[in-house]
Every structure is written in structure tokens, then in C-alpha cells.
Amino acid sequence: MVLGSFTIAEWLVLVQHELLLFAAAFFLLGLVDELALDCTYFWYRITGRIRTPRLRHGHGDDISSLAGRAAVFIPTWQEADVIGPTLAHMLGAWRQEELTVYVGCYRNDDATMASVLAAVRGDRRVRLVIHGADGPTSKADCLNRLYAALVKDEKRSGVEARMVILHDAEDMVDPAALSLLDRALWHAHFVQLPVLALPQRHSPWIGSHYSDEFAESHAKVLVVRDALGAAIPGAGVGCAVARGSLAALAREEGGHPFAAESLTEDYELGLRIAQAGGKGRFLRVRDEDGRLIATRAFFPSRLDAAIRQKTRWMHGIALQGWDRLGWGHTPVDLWMLLRDRRGPVAAILLVVAYALVGLITLNLGLQMMNIIELPPLSPLLLMLLAINFAGLLLRLCLRACFTAREYGWRQGLLAIPRTLVSNIVAVMAGRRALSAYIGTLRGAPLMWDKTEHREHPVLSLFGENRL
Template sequence: MEVLALVQTELLLFAAVFFAIGLADELAIDIAYLWCRLTGRARTQRVPEEALAKNMLRGMAAVFIPAWREDAVIGSTLVHALAAWPQEDLRIYVGCYRNDAETIASVVAAARGDDRVRLVVVGEDGPTCKAHCLNRLHEALAQDEARSGTKAHMVVLHDAEDMVDPAALPILDHAIWNADFVQLPVMALPPSDSRWIASHYSDEFAEAHAKHMVVRDALGCAIPGAGVGCAIGRQMLAKLAAEAGGQPFAQGALTEDYELGIRVNAAGGSSRFLRLRTDDGRLIATRAYFPDRLVTAVRQKTRWTHGIALQGWDRLGWEGNALQRWMTFRDRRGPLVALLLFIGYALLVSGTVSAFASRAGLVQPVDLSPALEGLLMLTFAGLVWRTGLRAVFTAREYGFAEGLRAIPRVVVSNVISIMSGRRALAGYIRTLRGAPVVWDKTEHRAHPARIFAEEKSA
């Protein structure tokens, strides 16, 4: 028990120091966000939805949707997108695999002869990787442009489970003329039957896309792509393709969408993160359901951590000015955060055991130094501040009740981060030994557009 107490004290000092560093990092973001609010840079502007819905596009807009075994949701995505975006200059390219007849059939049925939908069959058995499917869609777009003599002026990325916003396309169409890459917010819808696993995404995206991304945009840093609700200028995409042998999407990456935004910035392009609302207060964002089971949530976040934190270090290095490197560090701190969280929860358990042992007279109580006690008080205050702030951002988008639930959901988020951090490190080691990069996609069963339609009809 005395050895345990000694180890516990040393780990407590280690964790407290690094938690304090993390607190300083988050406090810097909070101060920058407060500055953005005071100067008006973080003000969410209102736009008239009726005027946007009637706007014609300034050129052809191509939407890329890669799909592998998405027959349960791709039909709803297409039906909703075609109805929400009636513009004639829209072209939706859906990439399917030759050994996925169910998804192909769902795309054909949902298109209903609408010539704005272009089914592209990948000439290999799936799954390969998401970037490979996207590159095949880029090839199909280039072929269509050569045949028709009309070039698209932007490419919009979406996933097969997305519910697009009616105002999103005209906003991207307008913004892409003044930027090379534009990202809209992502809104993770909380399913009523998964208030803990799936809804923790709501908390994370509500804060990240209302504060962190706003700060990055205000500081002029690279805007990482979320893979959905983002648009890249056609000329910039062609430039990236020319630099990569005709393949603009990084096939060796697990998070090619994240890398896309970073590569645009490295190529000298301009990026924007746009946070807007309609007159009735609706956030203009891409809405989707996220994994509602622990195993699928861990698998998805493993891919994010592996691709951004570990692969990104190898593939992208540390480029840019001091502000950009700061944001790069924040993007890649996932494995370190997972380690610190694990130590923190282990100390919580061991501290409880030590307290009981001390009360029972088995060991002498350990006296902490004043410096360590001060660090612990500081980090506890930081925990209260960070948890409360997350609850505020969640409540603003999802209501007061969800804001209250966001407080205990921090534990769920931390546990998933610990599990995914360990799996990401193990997966990264396997790739170093030659394991291939495979599309470790998330299965989707429900679509928000379908649920909303059922509720409306009821």
C-alpha cells in the first residue's frame, strides 16, 4: 500500500501538470472566442431562407457521395437532397462498388430518372478506401466536363447518411467565389433512444463548430474538412490533382477529408468556416445521426484519431506559422489526451482505495505539497469551467435538458476517447508493419429525413 501511495503521488503530479497545460490551451481558445464575440467576428448572421432557396447557381455544382453498403440510407439522402436543392445546375455523383448491388439499386430507385444524379460504379470490389471512391468520382466528373464542354465551379462533399440543408448549396455556391475551401457546421442529431452514446457527438460538435472552428477561421488558420457540408473550388481541386498524379484525394489516408482542408491551405488557398442561421433561427448545417453503440462509436473515433493524430504527423508534418502549428497540435493531441484521461480515472479509483486504507489504519496518509494541492485545485476549477461551457453550447442548439445531460456525458466522451486512443495506436503500429488502409466505415440504419417525414405525417 505504501508503494501504491508513492506511485499514486507521482502520477498525480504528472497528470496535474499536463492537465494544467491543457487547461491553459483551452483557456487561450476561450479568450480568442471571447475576443471574436466582442469584435463581432463570432456573430452568427441571419440569412433569408426563401431568397436563398430560389437562387440559381452561378455555375455547375458537383456533389460527391461515396457509398459502400449504404442501401439503408442512400435513398433517403438522395430523395431529400433532390427536393431541397431544385437547381438545374446540380449534379450528384454517387460512387458505388460493383459488388454492392443493393446500394446500386437504392440509388437507381431514389433517382427516379432525375438526370441530375450520376451513378458511378467503381470497377473494383469494395471496400477499398473512401479516398479511392472519391477519386473515381473526380475522374467521372472530368470525363463529363470533357464531353459537355461545361466545367463545374465547385465540388461539394457529403456522406451517404447526410440530411442536407436547403440553404447550404446556394450559400456554398456564393462563398466559393471568394474562397478555395468552405466548410459549414455539422449538427449531430441526438436520437431519442441513445441519450448517452450517440448524443455525446452532439455535445462535441456543438462546441467545436460554434467555438473552435470559429476561432480558427478568425485567426486565418487552415480549416480542416469534415467530409460533409464542405465545398472546394474546381480549380483548387484540379491543382491538388495535378500535384498528386491526377488523384486529389489522399488514398493512403484514413481521414482524407481532414487532409483536404489542410492541403488547400498548404497550397496557398483560402479557407472559410461559415456559421449562419435562417430568419427563423435554424442553423444552416449538415444533419446526421451518429453511432449509437459503444463499439461503433469507438471504431469511428479510432479512425479519426489514427488518421488525424498519427497518420497526419507522418503525412503532413508540421507546417505553417505559429498559429497554424498550434492548431495542428490541438488536432493531434488525441492519443496524449487519452493517456492522461486513463491516468486520471485510474487515480480516481486508486485514490478511493487509498482513502479507505488510510481510514482503516493500513497506511499513513500521504501529505501533498502546497504546489501539488494548488495544481489540483486549478485543474478541478478548469474541469468545472470546461464542463459548464460545453453544457452551454449544447443547450443553445438542443435545449436546456440536453445541456444538463451534457455534463454527465463528459464521462462517456472520455471513456470513448480512452478506448479509441488505445485502438488507434495499435492500428497505427499495424500500418507501420505493412497493413493496408481499409475503409472502416460506420454502419447506418436510420436517416433523419425519413424520421422527420414520419413525425410530420403523424
């Protein structure tokens, strides 16, 4: 069949060449970005600007004392399966009397409220806050309800909290994290600790691909961001904000410090504090045994749940973010915001790349049947392909190394094929995020499209008898 002056086979060859050139050029831009970050990281490591200190309990590093009152906010919606282990472990790990844990539940979520009451066993440090509306509204709305409860308690007692810490219902906190955050806020207004997405035996591909992403992001990307003095975004868990900074945000927003119209209010929190002149820090510290002081959690183990979660991240960070937060005030902030918001573009490039794999396979088959003759690639295209291939090998190697450092060499090796899982989830989430963003532009309401949690790391690592 002839279309215009070309046969279908010739059109296939032409499309393959143009897509190859397009993909190679744009992947090269991404490679330059990653190489710049890698070079910055390794240079700072060599020169000592980036290091991971260790706590020395015998040298003044007391993990039991706090300089003031600490409030922990945990918003929930249908978290009956995990909120109990979270609270039981948190109250055992953080025994400071200056701690108050605010758990937000909706009035139509009896199961979660029952789990909270059963887990705390009368511990006066836990405050169950009932939302006056049926759930779910939004995570930020639930957080704002917790903030209102904190303000009310402060007025009643006459004592103001020194810091507010954010956690999710499925988190496993580190015993040293509370005092570490408390001390860090002497020199900062917002502090973020690393998050470790634990590998999952029953989900070695979907659930465990988060392990690779967080291991690299929270050991390299955020570390470089902190060293460069860029604004530090919140991860929603393991982050603390100075009480005065939260109050300042609340005054600007009519008493509501968390952006109810945002899907990623935690991410925005750190950036908004930086925009207001506050200082953010990312702290990567190990204890005496070399264990990373971090928040540990299981992430979605099913494909549909992983896609929903990453859709919300991409929608809120990449699509809402440019409109809500702008592009920063310094070249470093601009660079980091561009990295944060490249998700939809990366998803498009991945679609092109996988389409090319199929197209090249088809054309090679047609050439073997002597239907078409593939022309030789130009020197420019060959060079671009060679550079991109070398860059891909480097990316896979570094991801494997960062994963292996936290979880062992077996998980490090699995990180290489799990990159394919990351790409598939990113492509599917990118399509959904764009569709959802267009819907909100047309007036669709924002809903708390939360992830269901069925298992808790405390039960898997220690067993129920340790709670």
C-alpha cells in the same frame, strides 16, 4: 510484505502522489490551451469579429440561384438503408438544374445501387458511378473514381463544374446550403459548413455524446480557427472546394486529388489546399427563423461503432497527420495542429486520471482500516488540483451551454454526464488507433473501416411520407 525498503502500502502512497503530480501538471497544460481558445472566442465575440449572420430572403439572399455547375460527391459502401432518404431529400431541397450528384457504388454492392435507382426516380441530375473493383477499397479511392467520372463528363459536355461538394450517404442537407457554398467560393477556395450531430432518443448517451462534441467544436473551435486565419480542415460533409483547386491537387497527385493512403482524406483536403496557397473558410450562418444552416446526421449509437469511428479519426488526424502534413507555416497553424493531434496524449492522461480515482479510493479504504497513513498534500499539488478542478467545471459549463444553444436545455444538462462517455470512447479509441498505426508502419494495408448506418434523420424528423 516489504518491497525493498518500502511496504506495499507505502508504495501505493508513493505511486498515488507521483501520478497526481504528473496528471495535474499535464492537465494544467491542456487547461491553458483551452483557456487561450476560450478567451480568443469571447474577445472576438465582444468586439464583433465573430458573429453569426442571418440570411434575409427579401434582401437579396436568393437561395435558388447558382453561379455555375455544382457536383456533389457521395461515396458509398453498403449504404442501402440510408442512401435513398439522403438522395430523395437532397433532390427535393436542392432543385437547381445546375446540380449533378455523383454517387459512387462498388460493383459487388447491388443493394446500395438498387436503393439509389429507386430513390432518384429517373432524376437526370443523379449520376450512378460504378467502381471497377470489389468493395470496399478506401473512401478516398471511391472519391477519386467519382472525380474521374466528373472529368469525363466535363470533357463530353464542354462545361466545367464550378465547385465540388462532399457528402456522406447518411447526411441531411440544408435547403440554403448549396447557394451559400456557391457564393462563399467567390472569396475562398475551400468552404466548410457546420455539422450537427443530432441527439438520438434510443441512444441518449453513446449516439448523443457526438451532439455535445460537434456543438462546441463547430460553434467555437472552428469559428476561432477561421477568425485567426488558420487553415480549415474538412469534415467530409457539407464542404465545398473550388473546381480549379481540386484540379491543382489532382495534377500534383497523378490525377487523384484525394489521398488514397490517408484514413482522413476529407480532413487533409482543406489543409492541403491551404498549403498550396488557397483560402479556407468556415461559415456559420442562420436562416431567417434562426435555424443553423448545417449538415445534420445521426452518428454511431453503439459503443463498438463509436470506438471504430473515433479510432479512424485519431489514427488519420493525430498519428498519420504529423507525418503527412507537417506542422504548418505559421504559429496559429502550429497551435491548431497541436490541438488536432493531442488525442493520443489526452487518452493517456485520461487513463492516468481514472487509474488515480481507483488508487485514491483504495488508499482511503486502507487508511480507514489503519493500514496506512496518507501524508498531507504539498501546497503546490493542492494548488494544481484546485486550478484543474476549476478548469473542469468551466469546461463542463461551456459544453453544456453550447449544446443547449442548439438542442435545448435538457440536452445541455445531459452533456455534463455525457462527458464521461466521451472520455471512455476516447481512451478505447486511442489504444486501437495506436495499435493500428503501428500495424501500418509494418506494412498493413489501409481499409475503409466505415460505420454502419441504419437510421436516417429525414425519416425521424419528417417521416417517410415527406420524402
